[in-house]
Amino acid sequence: MQTPIDQKIVKQEIDNMGLESVGLASIRELNRIVNNIETASGDRFIRMEMGVPGLAPPQIAVDAEIAALQQGVGSKYPPFDGIPQLKTEISTFVKNFVDVDIPAESCFPTVGSMQGCYMAMMCCARRIKGKDRILFIDPGFPVNKHQARVLGLPYAHFDVYEYRGDKLGAKLETYLEKNDVAAIMYSNPNNPAWICFTAKELEIIGNLATKYDCIVMEDLAYFGMDFRQNYSIPGQPPFIPSVAGFTDNYILLISSSKSFSLAGQRIGMTAIPQKLFHSTGNNLKPFFGSDRFGYAYIFGAMYALTSGVSHSNQYGLLGLLKAVNTGEFNFVDHVKEYGDRAFAMKKMFTENGFTIVYDMDDDQPIADGFYFTIAYPGFTGIELVEELLYYGISAISLTTTGSDRHEGLRACVSLTGKERFRELAERLAKFQADHPLGSDFKIIHA
Numbered sequence: 001m002q003t004p005i006d007q008k009i010v011k012q013e014i015d016n017m018g019l020e021s022v023g024l025a026s027i028r029e030l031n032r033i034v035n036n037i038e039t040a041s042g043d044r045f046i047r048m049e050m051g052v053p054g055l056a057p058p059q060i061a062v063d064a065e066i067a068a069l070q071q072g073v074g075s076k077y078p079p080f081d082g083i084p085q086l087k088t089e090i091s092t093f094v095k096n097f098v099d100v101d102i103p104a105e106s107c108f109p110t111v112g113s114m115q116g117c118y119m120a121m122m123c124c125a126r127r128i129k130g131k132d133r134i135l136f137i138d139p140g141f142p143v144n145k146h147q148a149r150v151l152g153l154p155y156a157h158f159d160v161y162e163y164r165g166d167k168l169g170a171k172l173e174t175y176l177e178k179n180d181v182a183a184i185m186y187s188n189p190n191n192p193a194w195i196c197f198t199a200k201e202l203e204i205i206g207n208l209a210t211k212y213d214c215i216v217m218e219d220l221a222y223f224g225m226d227f228r229q230n231y232s233i234p235g236q237p238p239f240i241p242s243v244a245g246f247t248d249n250y251i252l253l254i255s256s257s258k259s260f261s262l263a264g265q266r267i268g269m270t271a272i273p274q275k276l277f278h279s280t281g282n283n284l285k286p287f288f289g290s291d292r293f294g295y296a297y298i299f300g301a302m303y304a305l306t307s308g309v310s311h312s313n314q315y316g317l318l319g320l321l322k323a324v325n326t327g328e329f330n331f332v333d334h335v336k337e338y339g340d341r342a343f344a345m346k347k348m349f350t351e352n353g354f355t356i357v358y359d360m361d362d363d364q365p366i367a368d369g370f371y372f373t374i375a376y377p378g379f380t381g382i383e384l385v386e387e388l389l390y391y392g393i394s395a396i397s398l399t400t401t402g403s404d405r406h407e408g409l410r411a412c413v414s415l416t417g418k419e420r421f422r423e424l425a426e427r428l429a430k431f432q433a434d435h436p437l438g439s440d441f442k443i444i445h446a
């Protein structure tokens with residue numbers, strides 16, 4: 001049987017990588033295999049394995065950074081917690097789009113939200129004696145668990161698929177009751193499933209964080225990108241749903257990578273409410289030299305990790321945020337393209353026998369955004385990753401994300417422009433023709 005990509009080449013490149021299972025490959029490993037197959041075959045894949053922005057960075061940010069470099073900021077150390085103008089602009093941004101008042105003092109840039117997450121884990125897990133566990137509401141971004149492991153922190157996780165809506169509280173309490181949870185972490189919208197918690201679910205999480213005195217690490221890596229609502233007008237409802245409305249025990253981790261297409265710049269934002277920032281913890285001092293949470297964060301953790309974010313980069317983000325906060329630059333319009341792609345691509349998959357795995361937010365269909373999840377009857381996710389390689393389509397297995405839906409894959413839309421849609425549809429049609437629904441027929445080319 002002929003497949004869109006030469007079978008011999010696919011097989012050979014899979015073997016060359018020497019992995020135990022292609023289906024369990026990490027994102028970067030799969031990325032490498034696909035690069036190798038593309039080079040060896042001369043064919044281009046529909047690349048859906050990596051969550052990288054596929055859009056150009058906003059010119060305003062580029063210009064602002066160049067101007068700062070030309071003025072010579074490159075020779076000077078920036079303050080650990082950010083240049084004052086940027087801190088103020090982050091505070092305004094959070095007020096404009098999440099509708100919470102967080103003073104500039106506790107708003108600061110980080111080296112990507114990735115570093116923000118790492119620092120948050122570090123400080124949350126050392127805040128109170130006996131509370132050092134991170135609880136991940138999965139599916140999730142595998143690197144966050146890697147961070148917990150690197151920090152030597154215990155963690156627990158569960159797949160939220162079966163626990164949406166009212167069921168979420170009881171499930172969370174089974175972990176929180178043990179009183180060792182330092183922080184609860186999730187991304188919203190979610191990587192990989194693109195589920196978004198409802199206000200009711202955020203309220204449940206917030207109330208329990210207060211009750212059990214643990215901190216919610218709310219990862220807003222896809223800030224404003226639930227396109228079902230228009231969150232793009234500064235200072236006007238609807239505001240981006242957040243646990244911030246329901247507890248003071250939270251840290252907002254905001255990425256510039258996807259919403260602002262600035263992944264290469266490695267700049268993100270952290271915002272900590274006043275009450276938490278000025279609180280004390282009985283376990284902080286031995287690690288950070290102070291028992292004050294905010295002080296430990298900046299002069300303990302930030303100092304030790306990166307001592308701030310590159311100076312010119314801060315000016316780039318500052319220029320952009322100013323334009324966003326005044327309504328001059330609509331960042332949501334800039335990335336809405338991803339939602340349009342997801343709508344079209346999900347249709348192509350479902351018309352060719354695939355199903356959407358995480359398909360609902362409680363009682364509402366999920367949004368079209370940066371990712372979606374797919375399955376094909378009769379295949380495990382691990383098998384499907386490998387089989388799709390022969391059809392020139394690459395995606396990662398949900399098994400690597402803490403999901404219990406082992407039949408599923410995560411597909412990212414960012415690198416597939418409309419000009420590739422016809423090719424995708426043809427490859428999917430061929431896949432379905434080769435794997436007729438209702439038959440047990442599977443070719444696993446391994």
Ligand SMILES: Cc1ncc(COP(=O)(O)O)c(C=O)c1O
Nearest residue numbers: 112113114141187191221255257
């Ligand atoms: C859920 C989630 N958190 C964090 C990040 C990393 O963000 P940054 O590039 O700002 O470090 C990503 C990037 O893919 C992500 O998906």
